[in-house]
Every structure is written in C-alpha cells, then in structure tokens.
Amino acid sequence: MSGDDAAVTRIEVPVDTRAPGGTTNAYLLDGVLVDPAARTDALDAAVAERGSGDRDDPGVEAVAVTHAHPDHVGAVAGYADMTGATVVAREGHVDRFVDAAGVEPDRTVAPGETVADTAVRVVDTPGHAPDHVAFGVGEPGEQSGRSALCCGDLAVAEGSVAVAAPEGDLAAYLASLERVRDAGYDRLLPGHGPAIGDPAAACDRLIDHxxxxxxxxxxxxxxxxxxxxxxxxxxxxxxxxxxxxxxxxxxxxxxxxxxxxxxxxxxxxxxxxxxxxx
Known part of the structure; x- marks a missing residue:
C-alpha cells in the first residue's frame, strides 16, 4: 500500500490477466474507491481505515471504474456490499458496466460531473476502451502540486498502453492524451505501475510511440x-x-x-x- 497524500491511497491488487506486472492499482481518491479489481486483505484494510467497515460511517461514498475491463471491475459488487457506497457507471455505457461488474449501478455520471457527493470530477478519456474515463482531484493548471488524475489505462510510467481493435480507437486515444497533457495535472495515477510525476512528458512519450x-x-x-x-x-x-x-x-x-x-x-x-x- 502506498499513499501520495492524505486524500490518495494506492493499493496494488493481483489480477489474473495480462495486466502489466500482474497487478492493477485500486485507488481511494477522496471519497471514491476506483478500480477495485479484486478483494484483497490489503484493500479491505485500506477501505476500513477510511471508516468504511461500517455502513453507518461510509468513508467511501462511491465505487467507480475507469473502464469495464476485467482487470478493473472484479470487486465492484463486493466493496459496494461491504461499504454501502453508491455504485457509479459512465452514462451511455451501463450495459457494458453491468456485464463486466455483475452489478447494476445506483447512478450514472457523465464527463464534467462529480462523483456522488464528492469533489472528484469525471474526465473523458476514451481510446483504450470506448467507456474510458478518468477521475480528477484538485485544480489542474495551477501548479499547486495537489492536482491528480486517476487515469486508468490512459497512461503508464514505462512502456505503452494497449489500444487494440475492435474496441480500441487510436484517434480517440491520441486526443485523450493531448487533452490530459494540456490540462496541466501535477500527477497522473495510472491503473498499472507507479505514479507519473511529469504528466506532460509521459503523454508526449506515449503520443510519439x-x-x-x-x-x-x-x-x-x-x-x-x-x-x-x-x-x-x-x-x-x-x-x-x-x-x-x-x-x-x-x-x-x-x-x-x-x-x-x-x-x-x-x-x-x-x-x-x-x-x-x-
């Protein structure tokens, strides 16, 4: 388990897929649990530490995913049941979410909106998958050191991200990288591997690749x-x-x-x- 600040906790969750390194990062991002790929003791402990072991004191207000690939959704239902948190899916892609996560969302969100009653913003980042979104905290572009984007499979610190047909859309992926690069986030929190401290350089590297x-x-x-x-x-x-x-x-x-x-x-x-x- 590692935490970059009080509002962000990263937990590496082992997954049985082609995920880089064999793990997916789950994040506790303010009041949102993002990409719980599987139930693990470490993630259970992190959720409980946020006060969410008790439905009457839900430190986790929502469970959300960056996209509905198997290595990002495996424990959505389990943690929703554990915490009583609101299950959130991207508007327009509910069937895809239900098929992957095995649970109906309590509400949908669209890019530009916030998640449940938190300040976490939904950012449109299609390309790797058609339903792909990211989740932002802080004010990008202010160079405060406090803004971060939980970016799923948009970016990685090393190597590259798969953009594979038929659902991968390369033009959309490149446009997403450009938007995130230009937004000016202080950090990217990827779905696999360590945090990215220079988002602009990482996005440019992936575009060039x-x-x-x-x-x-x-x-x-x-x-x-x-x-x-x-x-x-x-x-x-x-x-x-x-x-x-x-x-x-x-x-x-x-x-x-x-x-x-x-x-x-x-x-x-x-x-x-x-x-x-x-």
Missing amino acids: RLDRERDVIAAIDDGAADLDAVVDGAYEKDVSGVRDLARATVAAHVAKLVAEGRIDAAWRARLSKHGLD
Whole structure:
C-alpha cells in the first residue's frame, strides 16, 4: 500500500490477466474507491481505515471504474456490499458496466460531473476502451502540486498502453492524451505501475510511440504487406510471437485510423472485418 497524500491511497491488487506486472492499482481518491479489481486483505484494510467497515460511517461514498475491463471491475459488487457506497457507471455505457461488474449501478455520471457527493470530477478519456474515463482531484493548471488524475489505462510510467481493435480507437486515444497533457495535472495515477510525476512528458512519450508505430504500419503497407499478419511482421522489429493476437489487434487499430483518415486504401476495411477487428 502506498499513499501520495492524505486524500490518495494506492493499493496494488493481483489480477489474473495480462495486466502489466500482474497487478492493477485500486485507488481511494477522496471519497471514491476506483478500480477495485479484486478483494484483497490489503484493500479491505485500506477501505476500513477510511471508516468504511461500517455502513453507518461510509468513508467511501462511491465505487467507480475507469473502464469495464476485467482487470478493473472484479470487486465492484463486493466493496459496494461491504461499504454501502453508491455504485457509479459512465452514462451511455451501463450495459457494458453491468456485464463486466455483475452489478447494476445506483447512478450514472457523465464527463464534467462529480462523483456522488464528492469533489472528484469525471474526465473523458476514451481510446483504450470506448467507456474510458478518468477521475480528477484538485485544480489542474495551477501548479499547486495537489492536482491528480486517476487515469486508468490512459497512461503508464514505462512502456505503452494497449489500444487494440475492435474496441480500441487510436484517434480517440491520441486526443485523450493531448487533452490530459494540456490540462496541466501535477500527477497522473495510472491503473498499472507507479505514479507519473511529469504528466506532460509521459503523454508526449506515449503520443510519439503511437505515431512511430503508425509510421511503421504505413511503411509495411507501402512495402507490399497485403494483410494484417504481414503488417505485423513489417511493423514490429521485436519478437511478438507470444502476443501476436495483441500485436495484430494493435495494428488493426492503426489501420482503422488510417482508413478513416483516407491515408490508405479503403479495401483494408474488409481485411479488418475478416479478423473481426473492424
């Protein structure tokens, strides 16, 4: 367990997915429990420390997720039951939330709104997933050292974030990174790995990584690659044999963006459909 200040507590929760490092960060962000991936003793203790072991004194007012992927939602129902907190889902994506979390939300929120009766703001950050949001505290842009954005799978301190077709939208992801970079948060609190102390540099690094990969995809197509697997072979220098399905889905997200922008032949749309990645 680690806490950056009195209002933010991070708990690493082991998950049985491809999550980086095998863990997902759950956060207690003011009165909101964000991304409880699984019930653990450490997270139970952190929740109880906030006064939420007792339904009559709910130190946790709401349970929310950045997006409805399995490694972020596994214990939403359990902690809602433990605390009596309000379960919150993103407006317009309730069915997706229910399918993943196994519980109906008590209320929905939209970007720009606050969560339940807290000061935690909902920030629109689609791209990694269509329902992806982040949760902000403090006033970004004031350089007070107190603003933070719990950003889920928008950013990581090292490496990169998967943006994989069919649900990953690369154009939306890049736009989300640009908005967060320009907002001026003091810290990013990612879904995996340590806190990010220089959000602008991290966002720029991730944008550059995606644009570099885009250039590799275009070069592979220009060199004659005629299907997704051939593009994967041309666009990646490293061995991706152990994660080829993810590499293919990532390339497909790049191809979908390039088709939408009119930068490659529209015939590629049918090639995406062949793999169920359109």
